[in-house]
């Protein structure tokens with residue numbers, strides 16, 4: 578268990594490392610805006626244009642809040658927290674994961690379509706670890722999409738279905754799909770087809786360990802509806818709240 582926990586942590590830090598450039602960009606943007614807005618505010622104050630100064634300050638405060646949210650989220654994600662299970666909001670986990678992949682998404686030019694999820698739909702999991710799995714799956718889907726030539730296939734779908742005692746979260750892309758010789762090795766540690774050190778081959782191996790630890794299932798295959806692409810399905814036990 579200790580070895581597995583260490584691997585999960587290492588995998589998480591590896592993901593963060595790969596995303597470092599994107600995260601820096603995510604913080605640099607509001608930072609540049611903050612500089613401009615505060616410089617402007619100074620000039621406006623000199624001219625006595627107080628209403629405009631106020632509007633700049635409101636804007637500044639919102640940007641600082643946004644940066645704070647990004648930083649605290651990265652802190653929470655990178656912390657070596659325990660893996661205790663609790664009721665985790667599926668909607669929240671997906672939204673947080675989307676925030677972490679946002680810069681990569683923009684870079685590839687993919688539209689991520691996440692269908693609305695009822696806020697009270699929860700699964701037995703660990704919030705940070707579930708996010709880690711979602712980040713891995715969504716990043717893989719975005720990477721696969723980057724290989725797809727047609728703009729109309731630049732879509733990744735994240736959908737959620739409650740099925741009796743379970744909740745199924747599907748991450749679907751319209752990329753080239755999974756070649757037959759890759760399928761049996763998907764979840765093998767250090768197996769990657771990504772070149773130039775872009776992949777460590779740990780994402781799916783760690784994701785599987787996490788989901789199995791939650792008592793759930795993680796599977797990956799090619800979509801069967803004739804539209805190509807791959808889909809990865811997480812199934813986790815649903816938390817049923819007493820009424």
Ligand code: ADP
Nearest residue numbers: 717721754769770771776777778779780781807
């Ligand atoms: P990495 O992303 O670092 O390569 P993973 O364990 O996440 O490691 O994935 C292993 C391999 O599985 C990838 O290199 C790729 O070949 C394949 N794979 C994963 N997700 C997809 C997908 N959505 N479409 C096609 N192939 C995929």
